[in-house]
Amino acid sequence: MVDFNIQVTSSAIKRVKTLLAKRGDAKLRISVESGGCSGMQYKYEFVQEIEEGDQVIKKEGIVILIDPISREFLEGSIVDYVQNLGSAYFEIRNPQASAKCGCGNSFAV
Known part of the structure; x- marks a missing residue:
């Protein structure tokens, strides 16, 4: 699988570690779905399994999964915890977002 460009800040890594500590061997899945007030929205969930085609990002002991369709929308993004x-x-x-809503969880391309 070809790598793609996504960055995860130290603040996000620290928060994910805290959340995963309570969930055993879970992984954080970040995906993009239709919806939200701007047309597309980010979804975060904890999962146990890696699915076929997932982009697997391993950073400082955490695992982040991104499905093939979401990869297209997340290319070049920075994941942060604020x-x-x-x-x-x-x-x-997300450098591909042409607009985003006030809460920052939905965007348009």
Whole structure:
């Protein structure tokens, strides 16, 4: 499988490690689905199995999975975990997004 360009910040890695510690041998799956107020939305879920065709990203002891269709939409993205006064969330800075909603979880291409 050909590698693709996605970065995961140290803040995101630290948060994923914390969340995975409670879930045994789970992996974080990041996918892109139709929906949200901008047309496409990010989905995060913990899974046990790697599916055929998944892009497997291993960083500092964590495993992130991205399915083949989502790869197209996430190419060149940066996955971050942001903590502000009163909020904390995963953020994907996606260079392919032409617009995004106020919550940052949906986007248009």
